[in-house]
Amino acid sequence: MAAAGETFNTSRTMSLSAIIITKNEEANLQACLESVRFADQWVVVDNASTDNTRAIANAFGAEVTQTQAWPGFGPQKNLALSLARHDWVLSIDADERVTPELALEIQKAMQNRAADAFEIPRLTEFCGQWIHHCGWTPDPVLRLFRRGQAGFSDDLVHERVILKSGAVVRLNNRLLHYSYPTPAHYWRKLEQYSLAWAQQAHARGRTSSMLRAVTSGLMAFLKSYIFRLGILDGSMGFAVCAMQAQAAFGKYFTLYCLNQQNALKKT
Structure with missing residues (x-):
């Protein structure tokens, strides 16, 4: 894995699309979207939610696409990816939060010409306690990549990002995961x-x-x-x-x- 470089593209500021797939995520989506407000585009692909998920996304200004049939996590995320328009893509789940520190690091990382993708260490909460061991930490997840340089596997579950080429750098700040209250x-x-x-x-x-x-x-x-x-x-x-x-x-x-x-x- 490459070390984080200090070679930056100063010609222009890179833009970012945040993509999220949802189903009945009204309890999580608002906070998730607020944490990625710094993005230039928010893509929400919703699978037949019966709660207020789509209304929350629309009110925030996200671009919402609805599907009825469930194709699996990989294909659903590839659909969301196909709707992204900007230089970089951040894939985030509704139960995850980008901290202000991570947001700044992401914005800086996008100017790094030496990297095509970034892993983000993730910290997961379980029943009100952050879990620092058990194989759950640091839990690096590849979530930030140049548009056109990566896609998702077609797996029904436990999908992964497949990078076409280029270097992967690991960021320092953690993505917070509120998956199991x-x-x-x-x-x-x-x-x-x-x-x-x-x-x-x-x-x-x-x-x-x-x-x-x-x-x-x-x-x-x-x-x-x-x-x-x-x-x-x-x-x-x-x-x-x-x-x-x-x-x-x-x-x-x-x-x-x-x-x-x-x-x-x-x-």
Whole structure:
């Protein structure tokens, strides 16, 4: 990974499009948009929200596109990316916040001619506590890139940014992630992600077993609680690691169920 350089493009100020995909995010969207007010364009691609998400986006001045069918996270973000018009693109989720310090760093980074993309370290909150271990920190995510230099993978879940070429630099200030205010938020995401991951894996011919599900869960707990020092995050750290174990078990068990259903259909 390249080190942050000090070669800047002083010919003109670079412009920025912030892209966000949403579904029923009225509780998060206003604060998210406010945190990226420094952007030159706000693109919101909404998937059939039934709350005030679109009204909030419209009132802020965002360009709102609505979809009915859900194609998966990767394709949905690629749709949002296709609507961006400016030099740089910042992909942000509705439950994330750009701090004022990060906003200044982003604006400075866009003048760096030596880099085509930037990773941003992310700090996640769980039930009112910032989690500094468990494998959740520093959690660098590639979110800022030159338009035309990158796109998203077509994965249904856990999509990633694919950079065509160029250097990636890591920023210093953190992106704040308010993803799990209660355990219920985690369980809802776990159910959604486990099913999407299992369906994708099953379609690609992958198989699982009960043994694989159990051992994956156990290893996930040991990895996050012991080797990634989740124990240092106290009781919330234990809860996070236990839930990560459940997530690992859940996705492989769901894949096993899909395998079994497919085998039954063939008999």
